[in-house]
Amino acid sequence: MKYQKILVPVIGIALLAGAWHTWGWPGVALVTGGLVMWVLLYVNRLMTALKRAADRPIGYVDSAVMLHTRLKRGLGLLKVIAMTRSLGTALSPEGEQPEFYRWTDASESHVTCEFVDGKLVKWELVRPEQAEPADASDSPAAATGS
Template sequence: MNFQKIIVPVAGVAAVVLGYRFYGWAGVAAVAGGLVMWVLLHFTRMMQVLKRAANRPIGYVDSAVMLNAKLKPGMTMLHVVAMTRALGERLSPKDEQPEIFRWADAGESHVTCTFVGGKLAHHELFRPAQDAAPPAP
């Protein structure tokens, strides 16, 4: 179970209650203002990431190898989209878990990412076989 969905609202309510207990209605206003600012900061970040991703082709990344090196399990989908600056190409059926996305580069290398509950669970790099032609003399 994702406890973050429970803990964050409970912590917000607890902060409002503590603000009222120690400072009255002025404390409630200050805590509520801080919570609204926190939500707006996250919303603004999300909109900026999606605005940058809107200008790129779906599933494209500059270097799949570099993306693979930067990925770590537990990263959020928003963080991966911010790193690639592009939405991933969906490989799994819509609204089914796990979600599988792919980002490819111009050299036909690609990274396939598996997200469970919005968090990166597994990623895999595929590189095409290089022709073993000897260099010309």
Template sequence: MTNYQKFLVPIGAVGLTAWAWQISGWMGVFMVFTGGVMWLLLYFTRLMQILKRANNRPIGFVDSAVMLNAKLKPGMSLMHMIAMTRALGQLETEKNTQPEVFSWRDGSQSVVRCTLVSGKLQSWTLDRPFQAEDVDPTTVSAND
């Protein structure tokens, strides 16, 4: 659907404007324009709120990397991920290169690395630090 979005949205806007013109003339065109401006203002307000919340947190830090890993879905936008984590991700690749890799870590040093192509999530990994209690202790006697 995203490949067609580049074409369907402008065609839909032109079609809606033409329909509004036929129904109400210039008043209909102004109503469509007003609706578009209202949608843009709502989108911009949401974007500013997300970035304002992210500004108050350290870059690349999240409360729980395991919970973030569970909530991620392929195709999520970077803005949706920033809204979920309430923090900007730590960029791990060169600036302005594709694919982009961002990481978020938590207090236990667990790290979620997300690969994004054109701003959409393609894949992610969860790396947890090795802990001694994760391994079952085995005893080996000298007689073996």
């Protein structure tokens, strides 16, 4: 069970009750204004991240390697979307846990992230195989004799 779903409303109600007990109706108005401001800041952050993500292709990131280095266990999906400025390509069926999303860059490297209840638990970077020269004599160093 997620305690955050229960804890946040309980704290809000406790703040309202404390404000009522201490200052009466002006205190309730002050705490209500603060709670509304907190919700509006969250919605503003959400809308900004989604607006930036709407301008980019789904599942695209500038550098998968840089994304891989910036990821940390416990990051929320919204923060990862804000980092990549792109919605991830969903790999898992809708509504199932865990959720898998993938971001790919121009070099076909990709990062696959696993989210449980909206929190990052695992991620993996996959880089494509680089084609190596078939013969060592084809290299510029062999041609110049260095």
